[in-house]
Amino acid sequence: MKPNFSLRLRVFNLNCWGIPYLSKHRADRVKRLGDFLNRESFDLALLEEVWSEQDFQYLRQKLLPAYPAAHYFRSGIIGSGLCVFSKHPIQEFTQHVFTLNGYPYMIHHGDWFCGKAVGLLVLHLSGLVLNAYVTHLHAEYNRQKDIYLAHRVAQAWELAQFIHHTSKKADVVLLCGDLNLHPKDLGCRLLKEWTGLHDAFLETRDFKGPEEGCTMVPENCYVNRQELEQFPLGIRIDYVLYKAVSGLYISCKTLRTTTGHEPHSGSPLSDHEALMATLCVRHSPPQHNPSPTHERSPLISVLREAWAELDQGMAQGRWWATIAGYVIGLGLLLLALLCALAAGGEIREVAVLLWTPSVGLVLGAGAFYLFHVQEAKGLCRARAELQHVLGRAREAQDLGPESQPALLLGQQEGDRAEEQ
Known part of the structure; x- marks a missing residue:
């Protein structure tokens, strides 16, 4: 070049x-x-x-x-x-x-x-x-x-x-x-x-x-x-x-x-x-970056903030999954009661009429439960990655500024130098 x-x-x-x-x-x-x-x-x-x-x-x-x-x-x-x-x-x-x-x-x-x-x-x-x-x-x-x-x-x-x-x-x-x-x-x-x-x-x-x-x-x-x-x-x-x-x-x-x-x-x-x-x-980049507006923000602070937001979202997802689990349980109890009423001959017509919406309730709550379980796991995965990076960032901070580029950002300059 x-x-x-x-x-x-x-x-x-x-x-x-x-x-x-x-x-x-x-x-x-x-x-x-x-x-x-x-x-x-x-x-x-x-x-x-x-x-x-x-x-x-x-x-x-x-x-x-x-x-x-x-x-x-x-x-x-x-x-x-x-x-x-x-x-x-x-x-x-x-x-x-x-x-x-x-x-x-x-x-x-x-x-x-x-x-x-x-x-x-x-x-x-x-x-x-x-x-x-x-x-x-x-x-x-x-x-x-x-x-x-x-x-x-x-x-x-x-x-x-x-x-x-x-x-x-x-x-x-x-x-x-x-x-x-x-x-x-x-x-x-x-x-x-x-x-x-x-x-x-x-x-x-x-x-x-x-x-x-x-x-x-x-x-x-x-x-x-x-x-x-x-x-x-x-x-x-x-x-x-x-x-x-x-x-x-x-x-x-x-x-x-x-x-x-x-x-x-x-x-x-x-x-x-x-x-x-x-x-x-x-x-051959210049010795000084001509753009004075770009300054490196504290990475650790941003990572902590993101970790906290994902943690809150994960808790919310698990809460919704728990609510859906309770609805599934109540729906199954209702279905069992309706089956008992229909088998006993008591108010059989009412039991048959309530059967379809009860099944729909269980299936809907089941889909809701599965989605929010998947959501919580996705947020948990991202949070675990952030937690690992945050740990490395703190490690780099303790070791001093000379070690931070390699431990924190993994910049492409270091990656390419290692490959060569």
Whole structure:
């Protein structure tokens, strides 16, 4: 690699809000999205909420000349909604479906049926290995009473772990997606601290878009303004995150977002704003990081906070499983009583009428019990991983700062040095 090596990468990310039969003007927006991507000719276009595979196939054909490589990540009942279009050949791809993803009985939210996941594709660009990840975490719905907080923290931890374990041979790591996390939320801090990823909005010196980088703004006609009452400027839940290994330096030269409308037609492409980042990868990084905004937050504090949240969620899951167990027991007693009454001939008609709803009660409570047992085990697994990492973090703290990079973060520089 030449000392003056430089790689420019243009990236596009958008939550497309492509729910069949429910999202307004979906077909028209998909068509205009294809026109926009063809005009701009990004290196990578990473999309979320493309729930219809027909929409993906339409975009696949329309974008084929400019983006010859593409992949649709399939999971769950409805699908992950994740897809990617690339100007460069895709060497490898895989995905990881999150263990926890909401509740199946919350049908009106629907996240459980989507099988939300993180998709990975590996590209080889100018001799560098680029790991690009696209993801979509569970929605928040109610910030004051967030019943999905533990699930979203667990998803953030799984996402961080997946990136940590799959990017050890990568030169550059890129993560784009709708995290459904505000910048200071626990899940977002946990993800950044454990992976070492940099936030393009915080790092760039050339940003053009809504104030504070918001990606859901009241100016967008598709946004429910009641959901933004506490946030008059909007909220930032969509991200472009990145990092490079030792010996390389990556920076965000420019970051653009739409501002409630698509620049060419004037109509919004989605209820989210699109992110357009220009990244530059260079050899021989400078002695001093030009970005004074990035400081390492206390990892131990974030790990403790995440552990406590998962512990609380696990206790809640076990409580619901216990309640369901009691309902199952009462239902079985009721069934036994009904059988006795029917066999004895006493009020036989009433016993027969009550038999079907009683069976339904037992089966429903049984499904409820099994789900929350599975939920508690999933949270317990994530909590155990966090507890182990927290122990290592405390160990590193006791040994001093020189030992912390190897024990705490397991940064790719150390991993690659060990391999070599």
